[in-house]
Amino acid sequence: MRGDSSAVPETERFDLAHARPGNPAIMAVINRTTDSFYESAATHDEAIAAVEAAATVGAHIVDIGGVRAGRGREISVSEEIDRVCPTIEAVASSHPHMLISVDTWRHEVAEAACRAGAGLLNDTWAGVDPKLAEVAARHDVGIVCSHTGGLDPRTDAHRNRYGLQAGDVVDSTLSGVIELAEAARAAGVPEDRIIIDPTPDFGKNTYHSLRLLRELERFTATGYPVLLAISRKDFVGEAIGDVAPQDRLFGTIAATALAIEKGAAMIRTHDVRATADAIDVTVAITGEAAPKHTVRGLR
Numbered sequence: 001m002r003g004d005s006s007a008v009p010e011t012e013r014f015d016l017a018h019a020r021p022g023n024p025a026i027m028a029v030i031n032r033t034t035d036s037f038y039e040s041a042a043t044h045d046e047a048i049a050a051v052e053a054a055a056t057v058g059a060h061i062v063d064i065g066g067v068r069a070g071r072g073r074e075i076s077v078s079e080e081i082d083r084v085c086p087t088i089e090a091v092a093s094s095h096p097h098m099l100i101s102v103d104t105w106r107h108e109v110a111e112a113a114c115r116a117g118a119g120l121l122n123d124t125w126a127g128v129d130p131k132l133a134e135v136a137a138r139h140d141v142g143i144v145c146s147h148t149g150g151l152d153p154r155t156d157a158h159r160n161r162y163g164l165q166a167g168d169v170v171d172s173t174l175s176g177v178i179e180l181a182e183a184a185r186a187a188g189v190p191e192d193r194i195i196i197d198p199t200p201d202f203g204k205n206t207y208h209s210l211r212l213l214r215e216l217e218r219f220t221a222t223g224y225p226v227l228l229a230i231s232r233k234d235f236v237g238e239a240i241g242d243v244a245p246q247d248r249l250f251g252t253i254a255a256t257a258l259a260i261e262k263g264a265a266m267i268r269t270h271d272v273r274a275t276a277d278a279i280d281v282t283v284a285i286t287g288e289a290a291p292k293h294t295v296r297g298l299r
Helices: 046-057 077-094 107-116 131-139 169-188 206-214 236-240 249-261 274-287
Strands: 025-031 061-064 098-105 118-122 141-146 195-198 228-229 266-269
Touching: 025 046, 046 061, 046 077, 061 077, 061 118, 061 131, 061 236, 077 098, 077 107, 077 206, 098 107, 107 118, 107 131, 118 131, 131 141, 131 169, 141 266, 169 195, 206 236, 236 249, 249 266, 249 274, 266 274
Parallel strands: 025 061, 025 266, 061 098, 098 118, 118 141, 141 195, 228 266
Antiparallel strands: none
């Protein structure tokens, strides 16, 4: 694996404590869906191949999801479990050093995923099921506390209450993730297993998402590790123009470099190799890590 955290022995699971400002962890997106907005690993074999590819080029964490974030056909609890748990079990067996995250808002799915080998619950729907934190505490796994502005799962933001460019989106988002972090601690999740995610695009328009990245230091100043899930998102496409997800890589990498410089501890991405390179260059520029091969002008 690339990056300083590759020093973790391959017989030990990647620990959340290794993800920190100046040494961000890479979380690879593995969508066990058929209708994701960018790309899917619709079959079990495709998902395993995607995990192998991500691990080879620098992923420390794989985030396995069974339900499209946006609108689409209803996926039952049992179908979601059937989609994600066999993949989690296979990855836990073949990559014991890799931290496995499950992208779900349902406590029943989280329970099954933890039993299958997941070590992180990525709750992208902001605690809509409060039992999720109880599952994290019971299994001693991490949890991501996100912000959606009160949206129900799989619904879209439309004329939300923040207005067009209102700065109070940062205040609201920050207080929302801190409230969820405190609820997770009250449920028994250790503080060092809690991650916060300002969640651009969820419950927010492009102006809001850009404002969150502009003021990301307010989130990193909390002391909680900050996850940035910005890969090929709509705000990136709209910052460039009317650009579809398949053409948002360069914009995503620009936003990623900014997020790293501002202290993000974890980057969720569809593009592991490009993200690993962005991390290496950014931390070399900031001085938080040495360049990896320095012979120019020295021999």
